[in-house]
Amino acid sequence: MIDKLASKLGRNDEDPNIALAIFLCTTNDKVAIKEIVGGLYSKDKAIANDCIKVLYEIGQREPLLIKDYSTDFINLLSSKNNRLVWGSMTALRFVAQTNADAVHKGLNQIIDAYRNGSVITIDNSVSVLAELCKANPTYMEEIFPFLMEHLTTCRIKEVPQHAERLSVCINEQNQAQFISVLEERSISMSPSQKSRIMRLEQLINER
Numbered sequence: 273m274i275d276k277l278a279s280k281l282g283r284n285d286e287d288p289n290i291a292l293a294i295f296l297c298t299t300n301d302k303v304a305i306k307e308i309v310g311g312l313y314s315k316d317k318a319i320a321n322d323c324i325k326v327l328y329e330i331g332q333r334e335p336l337l338i339k340d341y342s343t344d345f346i347n348l349l350s351s352k353n354n355r356l357v358w359g360s361m362t363a364l365r366f367v368a369q370t371n372a373d374a375v376h377k378g379l380n381q382i383i384d385a386y387r388n389g390s391v392i393t394i395d396n397s398v399s400v401l402a403e404l405c406k407a408n409p410t411y412m413e414e415i416f417p418f419l420m421e422h423l424t425t426c427r428i429k430e431v432p433q434h435a436e437r438l439s440v441c442i443n444e445q446n447q448a449q450f451i452s453v454l455e456e457r458s459i460s461m462s463p464s465q466k467s468r469i470m471r472l473e474q475l476i477n478e479r
Contacts, residue, residue, distance in 0.1 A: 273304040279318035289322050293329035324359030331366030339371040346378030349385040361396040372407030398437045405441035423453050431457050432468040
């Protein structure tokens with residue numbers, strides 16, 4: 273399957289990688305997916321970059337197909353290749369939906385990547401942590417305070433998006449705290465940002 277990657281086809285766009293992900297989801301070809309995982313460790317940076325794209329596109333569509341590779345994604349969070357770091361965090365977002373316990377084992381690495389990573393890495397780490405909270409009450413108790421601290425201190429322009437990412441783990445027990453933080457932050461928001469927060473609060477209240 274490596275020969276179907278964009279870089280092997282001489283392409284500079286992601287269409288071949290997305291097409292390959294869709295094909296592997298359709299065929300449920302676990303052997304081929306394992307081959308793509310192996311490509312993450314290629315010395316050819318373009319191949320590794322293509323492979324992580326294929327894998328998180330698979331995860332978005334069929335997370336069960338990549339749930340056994342959490343260790344690979346966690347280990348790559350410390351890669352010097354930023355594309356692999358944020359791509360792996362994106363993949364973990366989907367793995368956490370089906371294999372939260374395995375992802376939780378890498379919590380320290382996820383937090384480190386959150387603290388040291390790019391904007392995209394941070395964005396997706398919020399989603400990973402929210403999925404862990406959603407999956408297990410013990411994880412909720414452990415991680416939710418960290419997420420609330422993040423929502424309290426992150427840049428104001430990030431609050432609406434990150435609040436939306438966090439909303440997957442909001443329930444009757446933590447809803448009041450979540451909305452309290454949003455109300456406090458909304459004081460400094462632009463009208464469009466406030467409107468986005470109001471829509472989110474309305475959706476939560478309607479659950």
